[in-house]
Amino acid sequence: MNNNLYFALNIQNDKDLKTFAKAAGIKLARLKYYAEEMIYPHKSDLDKILHFTGFSELEFQLKTGFLNTKLKQLLASKSADIAKLLNVGNQCKSTEEHFKPVFTTQLGELYQTDSIKLMKSLPKESMDLIFADPPFNLDKSYESGINDKLSKQAYLDWTEEWVLGCVDLLKEGGSLFIWNLPVWNTYISEILNKYLTFRHWIAVDIKYRLPIKNKLYPSHYSLLYYIKGDKPSTYNGERRPLEVCRHCGGEIRDYGGYKDKLNPLGINLTDVWHDIPPVRHSKYKTRSSNELPLKLLERIISMASNEGDTVFDPFGGSGTTYITSEILRRKWIGCEIGPTDTIQERFNGIDFHQEVISRIQKEKNVPFSEETRRKRIQNKHWLPDTLGEKQKS
Ligand SMILES: C[S@@+](CC[C@H](N)C(=O)[O-])C[C@H]1O[C@@H](n2cnc3c(N)ncnc32)[C@H](O)[C@@H]1O
Structure with missing residues (x-):
């Protein structure tokens, strides 16, 4: 029972749990909820716990x-005494190992190992961009056989370890993106806010489960975007085509009299992304699940790095980050704890991926895609190049 509350209350098994709940007069389900959801006990239950254990609230x-802010300040004011009392000093011995890549390309190196170990062996502050898409602890079965059903505390403890590893690896001005369910990214933000600068919480509109009774329909993945230091060394802003009706190509929003002032490269990308289709079609799918779309990685890598920069992704999966980095001429370092043959095979089909990425790139930084342009001409809608004439007439 690896859990802070159970540990504090000396609860080691279900029997101890039942005994404690009964003796302290707290409902068993409530006590479990506080422990497993890592929630501070509500006042009446807290009083019962304190009364029964004899602890002060501070203890x-x-x-x-x-630790709330007040308590942290109190600890800070006594830091010298506490350090002496704990007397752990700086005993952390480096457990650095050396790893050999299982696969290399012109620009990249792929390692087959635990990414936390690999990160310790890589030079600090050496990455321009890190993208991470960890398992979501949803009890999915991975080829690697990892346990995807940890307790909340175990998942968050593990998460903190790899997140801090990423923080160490990031260069000054570098960017870190973390893809996860919103609930987990609330905890990851709490860690990152102490070390990096928040840029965006990007909501990527993809439905990933069925509607839930008595709750909103979960329809977005969260993509955290942080940078090290106060300004990014690279930000290549992307512009998107105007939103149009897919039948006639007419714009959906009313740009009123401002059409002529529209940027000829399209509309500024917002922090809500509606245009990332999940990988469903077998033609594009490299493995059965968890594969992220090339469009997502193309956008992130183009936006937050330049050719020749180094990209790191600690959770390889099917290698979407690596193939995209290679195509966009970034150096990359990859890691996957499970089999890596799908990633390697993906590189055999790099031309196909290159074509997909070229298509993706043609549809950005333009006011209308080629297809929309055709529809607009057919339906006599304005185009940036004909706008002046149309307004004159
Ligand atoms: C959600 S998937 C990543 C999918 C990837 N973004 C893609 O587009 O294909 C997470 C991957 O991380 C791997 N993984 C889990 N724990 C790991 C660890 N400690 N070190 C390295 N890889 C790990 C899993 O085996 C899984 O393939």
Whole structure:
């Protein structure tokens, strides 16, 4: 029972849990909820816990790790005494190992190992861009056989370790993107806010489950975007085509009298992305699940790095980040704990991916895609190049 609350209350198994709940007068389900959801006990239950254990609230907070600002300030004011008392000093021995890549390309190196170990062996502050798409702890079965059903605390402890590894690897001005379910990214933000600068919480509109009773329909993945330091070394802003009716090509929004002032490269990309289709079609699919679309990685890598920069992704999967980096002429370092043959095979079909990416690139930084242009000409809608004439007439 690897859990801070259970540890504080000396609960080691289900029997201890039941005994404690009964003796302290707290409902068993409630006690489990506080522990497993890592929630600070509500006042009436907290009083029962304190009364039963004899802890002061301060001791309870220290034992469970619920440190509010006031408590942190108090600890800071006594830091010298506490350090002496703990006397752990700087005993951390480096457990650095050396790894050999299982696959290399002109620009990249792929390692087959645990990414936390690999990160410790890589030079600090060496990455311009890091993208991470970890398992979501949804009990999915991965080829690698990893446990995807950890307790919340175990998942978050592991998450903190790899997130801090990424922070160490990022160069000053470098960008970190983390793709996860919104609920997990709320915790990851809490970690990152202490080390990096927040840029965006990007909502990527993809439906990933059925509607849930008594809740909103979950329809977005969260993509966190942080940078190291106060300004990014690279930001290549992307512009998107105007939103149009797919039948007639007419614009959906009313740009009123401002049409002539529209940027000829299209509309500024917002922090809500509606245009990332999930990988469904077998033609594009490299493995059965968890594969991210090339369009997503093309956007991130183009936006936050330049040719020749180094991109790191600690969770390889089917290697979407690596193939995209290679095509966009970025150096890359990859890692996958499970089999890596799908990633390697993907590189055999790099021409196909190159074509897909070329198509994706043709549709950005333009006011209308080629197809839309054709429809607009057919239906006599304005185009940036004909706007002046149309307004004159
Ligand atoms: C969600 S998938 C990544 C999918 C990838 N973004 C793509 O587009 O194909 C997560 C991957 O991380 C791998 N993984 C899990 N734990 C790992 C670890 N500690 N080190 C390296 N890889 C790990 C899993 O085997 C899985 O393939």
